Amino acid sequence: MTSPATPLLRVAVPNKGSLSQSASEILREAGYRQRDDSKQLTLIDADNGVEFFYLRPRDIALYVGEGTLDVGVTGRDLLQDSGAQADEAMRLGFGRSRFRFAGPRGAFTDLAQLQGARIATSYVGVVRSFLAERGIEATVIRLDGAVETSIQLGVADAIADVVETGSTLRQAGLEVFGETILESEAVVITRSGAAAPDGFEVFRRRVEGVLVARSYVMMDYDIPSEAVAAAVALTPGIESPTVAPLHREGWSAVRVMVPRSGAQRLMDELWQVGARGILTTDIHACRL
Ligand SMILES: Nc1ncnc2c1ncn2[C@@H]1O[C@H](COP(=O)(O)OP(=O)(O)OP(=O)(O)O)[C@@H](O)[C@H]1O
Ligand SMILES: O=P(O)(O)OC[C@H]1O[C@H](OP(=O)(O)OP(=O)(O)O)[C@H](O)[C@@H]1O
Numbered sequence: 456m457t458s459p460a461t462p463l464l465r466v467a468v469p470n471k472g473s474l475s476q477s478a479s480e481i482l483r484e485a486g487y488r489q490r491d492d493s494k495q496l497t498l499i500d501a502d503n504g505v506e507f508f509y510l511r512p513r514d515i516a517l518y519v520g521e522g523t524l525d526v527g528v529t530g531r532d533l534l535q536d537s538g539a540q541a542d543e544a545m546r547l548g549f550g551r552s553r554f555r556f557a558g559p560r561g562a563f564t565d566l567a568q569l570q571g572a573r574i575a576t577s578y579v580g581v582v583r584s585f586l587a588e589r590g591i592e593a594t595v596i597r598l599d600g601a602v603e604t605s606i607q608l609g610v611a612d613a614i615a616d617v618v619e620t621g622s623t624l625r626q627a628g629l630e631v632f633g634e635t636i637l638e639s640e641a642v643v644i645t646r647s648g649a650a651a652p653d654g655f656e657v658f659r660r661r662v663e664g665v666l667v668a669r670s671y672v673m674m675d676y677d678i679p680s681e682a683v684a685a686a687v688a689l690t691p692g693i694e695s696p697t698v699a700p701l702h703r704e705g706w707s708a709v710r711v712m713v714p715r716s717g718a719q720r721l722m723d724e725l726w727q728v729g730a731r732g733i734l735t736t737d738i739h740a741c742r743l
């Protein structure tokens with residue numbers, strides 16, 4: 456329990472859009488209370504010393520940059536677009552997308568063709584600074600969303616928008632061109648140049664625990680003791696594997712965390728060096 460005198464850590468969470476559900480899920484997995492009703496605007500989790508504010512993801516960097524709120528979950532693209540005095544403290548691995556220029560199929564091949572063009576986007580800050588760095592002068596038109604339609608409606612010649620699968624662009628008869636403007640994902644942000652707010656270290660470790668639990672599995676195997684070195688070279692773990700003697704003479708048991716993505720391949724390789732009884736289990740929570 457946190458004593459009533461301890462100030463609550465004030466955390467901004469997206470209330471709508473692509474990041475909202477995954478953000479609440481990760482916080483729930485980290486042991487925090489989250490709202491059940493999407494109309495709820497704030498929630499106090501007194502047991503964990505945190506107050507959550509459900510805000511538009513586009514506004515979150517501004518609140519954190521001003522110091523009104525201590526921590527925020529938002530997209531890297533929104534953070535950069537805002538120009539707010541806030542920095543990325545953690546990457547969250549969801550809400551991944553690329554921010555790209557697009558135009559009618561066959562119309563643009565090179566960024567230089569944007570000179571003098573009208574470009575529609577919801578991310579005016581990102582687009583203007585990208586063009587300015589390359590000396591391209593264009594008219595940037597701010598739209599709230601559905602920017603793909605603006606070309607058909609004659610409002611713009613090209614767009615700059617979030618692309619994930621590319622299916623929205625395809626349906627609008629558009630294609631990307633030029634280099635990727637930026638690669639985005641959901642991030643945790645804090646105020647630039649400020650000392651870490653009280654309670655942030657605990658928050659950070661909890662969320663990091665979820666990310667590790669999602670991307671690693673626990674692996675156990677038995678191995679002839681003379682092959683332990685070869686096996687441990689394949690599975691070095693994060694810190695170091697636990698190696699214990701088995702009751703069976705000349706055999707050892709190894710317990711180690713391995714990346715979930717390569718686990719099946721590792722099991723094949725361990726079998727090759729003599730491991731048997733190879734098991735993997737999910738990790739539900741951890742602190743490293
Ligand atoms: N299709 C997508 N896939 C992955 N991330 C996306 C996608 N669309 C938007 N995002 C990310 O979501 C964040 C924008 O959130 P925001 O809620 O403003 O827009 P949205 O998800 O498009 O929601 P809406 O259009 O319903 O308002 C940005 O970080 C953006 O990169
Ligand atoms: O590459 P895709 O998988 O098709 O995803 C990209 C689309 O998703 C988002 O749109 P959203 O549905 O949020 O509508 P919006 O344009 O009104 O924001 C984004 O703005 C793109 O339009």
Ligand SMILES: [Mg+2]
Nearest residue numbers: 472473600601
């Ligand atoms: Mg959108």
